[in-house]
Amino acid sequence: MRSASLQIxxxxxxxTALLAVAGSVVLLLTLTRLIPGDPATVIxxxxxxxxxxxxxxxxxxxxxxxxxxxxxFFRRLFSxxxxxxxxxxxxxxxxxxxxxxxxxxLAISAMLCAIAxxxxxxxxxxxRPGGRVDRLVAFxxxxxxxxxxxxxxxxxxxxxxxxxxxxxxxGAGESGDLGxxxxxxxxxxxxxxxGWIGYIxxxxxxxxxxxxxxxxxxxxxxxxVSEAKILMKYxxxxxxxxxxxxxxxxxxxxxxxxxxxxxxxxxxxxxxxIYDAIRTRNYPVxxxxxxxxxxxxxxxxxxxxxxxxxxxxxxxxRLASGRGQ
Amino acid sequence: MTEALLTxxxxxxxxxxxxxxxxxxxxxxxxxxxxQSVGLVGESGSGKSTVAFTLLGLLADNAEVSAGYAAFDGRxxxxxxxxxxxxxxTDIAMVFQDPMTALNPxxxxxxxxxxxxxxxxxxxxxxxxxxxxxxxxxxVGVQDAAARMHRYPHEFSGGMRQRVVIAMALLVExxxxxxxxxxxxxxxxxxxxxxEVLHRLRxxxxxxxxxxxxxMGLIAELCDSVxxxxxxxxxxxxxxxxxxxxxRHPYTQALLACEIDPYAAFDPSQDLATIPGNVPDPARRPxxxxxxxxxxxxxxxxxxxxxxxxxxxxxxxxxxxxxA
Numbered sequence: 161m162r163s164a165s166l167q168i169x170x171x172x173x174x175x176t177a178l179l180a181v182a183g184s185v186v187l188l189l190t191l192t193r194l195i196p197g198d199p200a201t202v203i204x205x206x207x208x209x210x211x212x213x214x215x216x217x218x219x220x221x222x223x224x225x226x227x228x229x230x231x232x233f234f235r236r237l238f239s240x241x242x243x244x245x246x247x248x249x250x251x252x253x254x255x256x257x258x259x260x261x262x263x264x265x266l267a268i269s270a271m272l273c274a275i276a277x278x279x280x281x282x283x284x285x286x287x288r289p290g291g292r293v294d295r296l297v298a299f300x301x302x303x304x305x306x307x308x309x310x311x312x313x314x315x316x317x318x319x320x321x322x323x324x325x326x327x328x329x330x331g332a333g334e335s336g337d338l339g340x341x342x343x344x345x346x347x348x349x350x351x352x353x354x355g356w357i358g359y360i361x362x363x364x365x366x367x368x369x370x371x372x373x374x375x376x377x378x379x380x381x382x383x384x385v386s387e388a389k390i391l392m393k394y395x396x397x398x399x400x401x402x403x404x405x406x407x408x409x410x411x412x413x414x415x416x417x418x419x420x421x422x423x424x425x426x427x428x429x430x431x432x433x434i435y436d437a438i439r440t441r442n443y444p445v446x447x448x449x450x451x452x453x454x455x456x457x458x459x460x461x462x463x464x465x466x467x468x469x470x471x472x473x474x475x476x477x478r479l480a481s482g483r484g485q
Numbered sequence: 486m487t488e489a490l491l492t493x494x495x496x497x498x499x500x501x502x503x504x505x506x507x508x509x510x511x512x513x514x515x516x517x518x519x520x521q522s523v524g525l526v527g528e529s530g531s532g533k534s535t536v537a538f539t540l541l542g543l544l545a546d547n548a549e550v551s552a553g554y555a556a557f558d559g560r561x562x563x564x565x566x567x568x569x570x571x572x573x574x575t576d577i578a579m580v581f582q583d584p585m586t587a588l589n590p591x592x593x594x595x596x597x598x599x600x601x602x603x604x605x606x607x608x609x610x611x612x613x614x615x616x617x618x619x620x621x622x623x624x625v626g627v628q629d630a631a632a633r634m635h636r637y638p639h640e641f642s643g644g645m646r647q648r649v650v651i652a653m654a655l656l657v658e659x660x661x662x663x664x665x666x667x668x669x670x671x672x673x674x675x676x677x678x679x680x681e682v683l684h685r686l687r688x689x690x691x692x693x694x695x696x697x698x699x700x701m702g703l704i705a706e707l708c709d710s711v712x713x714x715x716x717x718x719x720x721x722x723x724x725x726x727x728x729x730x731x732x733r734h735p736y737t738q739a740l741l742a743c744e745i746d747p748y749a750a751f752d753p754s755q756d757l758a759t760i761p762g763n764v765p766d767p768a769r770r771p772x773x774x775x776x777x778x779x780x781x782x783x784x785x786x787x788x789x790x791x792x793x794x795x796x797x798x799x800x801x802x803x804x805x806x807x808x809a
Contacts (some may be wrong), residue, residue, distance in 0.1 A: 375586035379650075380597075382541050382581070383605035383657065384574030397591045473637040474590055 169479050170180035173465060179459045182234075184454045189229050192443055193222075202441040203246060220246065220443055233447070242451065243444035252448035255433060260452065263429035266421065267414040269345055270352035277353070278360025283391060285361065288367035297365075301358030310420040313351040317424070320347060330426040348421040356410055360403060380409065401468055408464020412457030488559060490660060490693045491517040491540075495553030496564070498717075499533055502547055507767040509535050509548075510717045511775075517661065522687060522694040524704030524725065527714035527739070530764040533697045534582075536714075537663045540695075541577055542570040558660055574604040578659035582666040584646035588638040594649055595634035598622070598656060605657040621652045625682050644675035651682055655690070662686075663695045668703060683707055701744050705729055713737045716765050716775040723800030733794070733802040736760075736776045774805065782806055 167433055200213040200222075217223040220243075236243065242252040281301070285294040321329040327347050371377060372395050380390050419431030426432070430449055437445035469475040498510040510532045517523045525533045529730065538544050542564070555562050558576060581587040589597060598618035599611060608613060615634070623630035625648040638646060647667065654662050667683060668676040680703065687694060687707060696707050704711050704725065711728050713721040719733040732738045737762045762779035765771060771778065776786040786805040793803050 375581065375583060378543060379581055379587045379653070380589075380601065382543060382573055382579045383601035384570070385600055386603075389600065394589050394592065398589070461597040466504065472591065474639050477637070477639060 166479050171464055177462050180458050181454055182452075185233060185451060186230055188447055188450055188454075189226060189233065192447065193226065216246075222443075226346065226427035228403060242448035245445055246442050247440070252444050254454050256430065256448050259428060259430045259433045259449075262427060263415060263418050263422070263431060265341075265345065266348055266352065266418050266427070267411060268430065269349045270414055271411050273349055273353040273364060274356030274360055274410075275407065277357045279364060281357070282368060283359035283396070286372065286395075287366075287387075287391060289369055294365075297361055301361045304354045304358035305353070305362070307416065308420075309351050309355060311423055312354050313348070313424040316347045316351055328465065338424040344425075344427070348418075348425045348427060351421050351424075352414060352417065356414075359410075360407070363406060364399060364403045367402050368395050371395040371399045401472060404468050404471065405464055408460050408467075411460040411464075412453075415453050415456050488519075489516050489556075490519045490521075491515065491557050491640070493552055493555045496536070496539065496555070497549075497551045498532075498539055498544065499549050500545070500547055501549060505768055508717060508770055510539070511770070512723075513714070513717070515712060515719075515785055515800050517693045517695060520691050520694065521710065522708040524708035524711040524713060525695060525697045526699065526701060526704055526711055528699055528740070528760075528764060530716075530767075531714040532717040533663055533699075533714050535717075537579065537665050537695065537697050538562055540663065541573055541579060561697075570729050574601060574657050575662065576659055577661045578654040578657050578666040580647075580654045580667050581661070582669055584643055584650050584671075587650050588646060590740075593635050593637055594622075594641070595619075598634070598649070598653060601653050602656050618652070618656060621655050622649065625649075625652045625655065625686075627652070639664050642675075643671055644678055647671060647675070648682060651679070651686070655686065656775055658690075659692055661693045661695065662690075663697065664707075665697045666699070667696070668700075669698075680706060689723070700748060701729065703743060713740065716770070717767060718775055718803070719801075720776065720804070721800070721802040723798070723802075725797070727798055727800050731800075733796065733800060734776075734804050735782050735806070737782045737802075739779075759777070774803075 200208065200216045204212055204216060214223070223228050224232070233243075240253060242256065244251055245255065281297050285297045288294060318330060320327045328344050368391070372391075377390060377395060380394055385394075415430065418429060419435055420429070422429040422431035423435050430453060434446055434449040434453075436442075437449065469479055493513070493515045496510055496513040497508070497514070499506050499508045508604040508775060513532070513536060514538065515523070517524075525536060527533045535544070539550055544550065550564050552564050555564050556571065562572075570693045588594070595615060595618060598621075599614045602609070602614045602617065609617075619630050619634055622633065627633055627648050629643060633641075638649075639699050641649065651667075654664075655755075664683065668679050671679060683696075694707070696704055698704055701711075711725050712719055712721060713728065713734065713738045721728060721732065721737045728737060729741070732741055743760065760779055765775060765778065772790070774780070774791045777783050780787065784805070790804075791803045791805050793801060794802050
């Protein structure tokens with residue numbers, strides 16, 4: 161009985177996730193059509209023969225109606241085929257999988273960095289709301305949140321790479337040399353994480369303060385439980401729930417948002433792959449790349465959703481008793 | 486034995502904010518003897534919970550506390566400087582009003598029962614504290630305590646949660662146990678059970694008790710003496726039996742008239758007794774008798790501050806009326 165309702169919950173979540181992926185594929189193919197300019201003209205040049213244009217359109221699948229393109233996309237997907245690069249015919253799947261580790265490393269390290277700094281800052285602020293530390297953190301957070309990551313990227317490059325020469329300027333480092341790769345990861349990570357540090361610090365601070373006003377915290381205070389234990393244990397655990405949801409969403413966003421950092425720092429990755437593909441109107445690569453990002457986005461949201469119910473015993477009980485959707 | 490466990494004279498509490506200040510407690514005197522149980526009664530807004538919170542230093546940051554004289558367990562204490570925070574969880578323990586929100590929903594009952602003992606028994610192992618908690622939980626009437634220790638608050642009914650909250654207070658073996666409206670949030674049958682637990686406790690421990698409630702019935706059941714509060718002042722105090730049978734202050738009389746006798750025949754044609762009017766706004770307190778506006782026996786003298794009167798049997802009240 162218990163596991164049955166949990167399975168229903170999981171099935172529901174998975175179905176909505178799949179629908180989101182399918183919907184985004186339709187949107188993706190539609191947008192490709194809406195972009196001004198005929199892809200064939202861009203790729204083949206303005207003096208291409210009509211036969212060559214028709215042949216190219218047939219190869220990309222642009223000659224078929226939209227609905228048929230969507231079905232063709234999914235049909236190929238089931239056999240693990242994301243299409244071919246227009247120029248050299250290499251499978252898109254291979255290109256995307258080759259670029260993914262760099263982007264994933266960047267997104268993961270950025271999010272870990274955001275959590276590692278954001279959570280302690282939130283705890284420091286919540287310890288004495290309105291105090292000097294709180295006001296300083298608030299000022300810095302808002303500053304970080306409102307500065308776009310590409311501005312931070314350029315600034316970091318100028319200061320730490322060009323002027324101080326502490327960090328390398330471009331690339332992802334020698335493949336196989338982990339130290340070098342990590343070295344190259346520092347500045348892009350900092351650029352992407354800055355805004356998220358501020359965001360997590362603000363968000364978690366406000367949920368912490370809300371929790372600290374609860375009756376159950378007053379109970380603990382009445383028994384002389386130390387403020388440190390109240391803050392780090394009894395207030396942090398319930399307060400972390402909204403932040404988990406946002407981190408899940410933010411991780412997916414970082415995968416897409418890595419485009420700027422990858423372009424500016426000239427790192428190979430999903431972002432720069434898609435960016436180059438758009439410039440050259442290499443539509444299969446664009447579609448394949450964006451599709452994988454969508455897939456990861458939905459997946460991280462699903463994980464965040466489930467880990468929330470793992471943290472909250474009430475949610476666990478709700479799922480187990482079958483009162484969930 | 487003659488020395489009281491807690492003595493507070495002339496306790497004043499006010500809140501500052503938005504350029505004005507609200508006087509919540511005005512010259513409150515309270516004395517609790519060792520092993521004695523004192524009830525604090527009054528309607529909502531009378532300041533009775535504020536007295537309890539002051540004892541633990543749990544008032545909000547903008548509260549200003551002053552007392553003419555205060556002593557706990559033979560030592561003078563400065564309640565204004567929150568020195569009393571050191572009494573938390575060791576000498577004074579509190580049973581809170583609303584058991585539905587008094588426990589943290591994210592942690593098991595066992596974890597919470599262990600952590601609240603830490604201050605009292607800093608050197609004990611976690612295992613020993615867990616065993617103590619389990620024993621006390623069984624003692625307050627929680628069935629299958631060993632397994633229940635691993636459960637979360639949402640898996641307990643309201644009455645069971647209140648027992649857990651009472652168990653917390655027992656675990657630290659306090660000298661003074663404060664029960665703040667221990668039955669208000671419970672329905673009638675569960676209320677009776679919780680009163681039964683408190684009653685048993687009262688007979689078994691040597692701790693003094695301060696029961697804060699708006700129900701004279703509850704206080705009559707649990708306490709030796711009673712302090713009646715109105716609008717942040719003490720209007721009457723004395724032994725429970727005396728105050729109940731011969732209330733001297735008009736407010737006490739009115740409050741007793743509002744009590745519902747559960748054994749009386751139900752008469753649908755008769756309205757429930759009420760005290761007309763409202764508790765005075767703490768920001769604009771009247772100059773003279775605080776109850777004058779609502780008092781059925783009001784006369785001209787009531788514009789001045791009423792005198793403290795001491796009856797022969799130890800009953801005190803502050804009123805201009807000479808009560809026979």
